[in-house]
Amino acid sequence: MLELLDKPAPRRTVRSGIRIRVIPPAATRRAGFEQFARAFVARLHGSAYQLCHDWHLAQDLTQTTLTKLFQGWERARESDNLPAYAQKILLRVYLDHRRRRSSTETRLPALREPAYEISPDLRLDLLGALSRLPARDRAIVVLRYFADHSVEQVAAELGVPVQVVKSQTRRSLIKLRHMLGADRPALFA
Numbered sequence: 001m002l003e004l005l006d007k008p009a010p011r012r013t014v015r016s017g018i019r020i021r022v023i024p025p026a027a028t029r030r031a032g033f034e035q036f037a038r039a040f041v042a043r044l045h046g047s048a049y050q051l052c053h054d055w056h057l058a059q060d061l062t063q064t065t066l067t068k069l070f071q072g073w074e075r076a077r078e079s080d081n082l083p084a085y086a087q088k089i090l091l092r093v094y095l096d097h098r099r100r101r102s103s104t105e106t107r108l109p110a111l112r113e114p115a116y117e118i119s120p121d122l123r124l125d126l127l128g129a130l131s132r133l134p135a136r137d138r139a140i141v142v143l144r145y146f147a148d149h150s151v152e153q154v155a156a157e158l159g160v161p162v163q164v165v166k167s168q169t170r171r172s173l174i175k176l177r178h179m180l181g182a183d184r185p186a187l188f189a
Contacts, residue, residue, distance in 0.1 A: 032073070032077060033069070033070050033073050033077075036077075036086075037066055037069075037070075040083055040086060041062065041066070043083065044062045044065055044066070044086060044087070044090055045058055045062045047087060047090055048061040048065070048090055048094065051090075051091070051094045052094065052097075057097075061093050061094055061097065062090070064093045065086060065089050065090040065093050068089050068093065069086055125180065126180070129179040129180055130142070130176070132179060133172055133175060136158065136160075136168065137168055137171070137172040137175075138172075139158060140158070140165055140168050140169055140172060141169065141172045141173070141176070143157065144169055151165050151166060151169075
């Protein structure tokens, strides 16, 4: 019984069309792929970087290319020019990536609110003071100072003349200063 385990695995043959090809054992196939991958991974990674100009995306594209190459290794190793075959797979992987909608999205940095050093309650005080302003005045202040719109943009959004936005902004800021009282220096420092 132990004699059977010591013998190498027999080579299997598969009929593929007219010719008969010999399929080597899995260990031999894996070794052939590993040898190719070690020899050409740097070249594939360099080509991927030239395509996308992003080192991290190039690593992902190279890994996907090697995965696809390993999956079709039986067919690929019979190729006359294996590096060119791998480059073609890389190009197709890159084009597939570009076709996805997520490849064109840009990631914006996270918006952060200002950190209040004295007390977090100051923010609540400011929001409370804003809520006591009339609706149009509150809209003008929020659009001008929180959304960072220009006077002309605020006027266009609210459908009022530019002079109204300017005068209402001035009046609203005076009201806010009066409502905030002692907290005003801490908020606007």
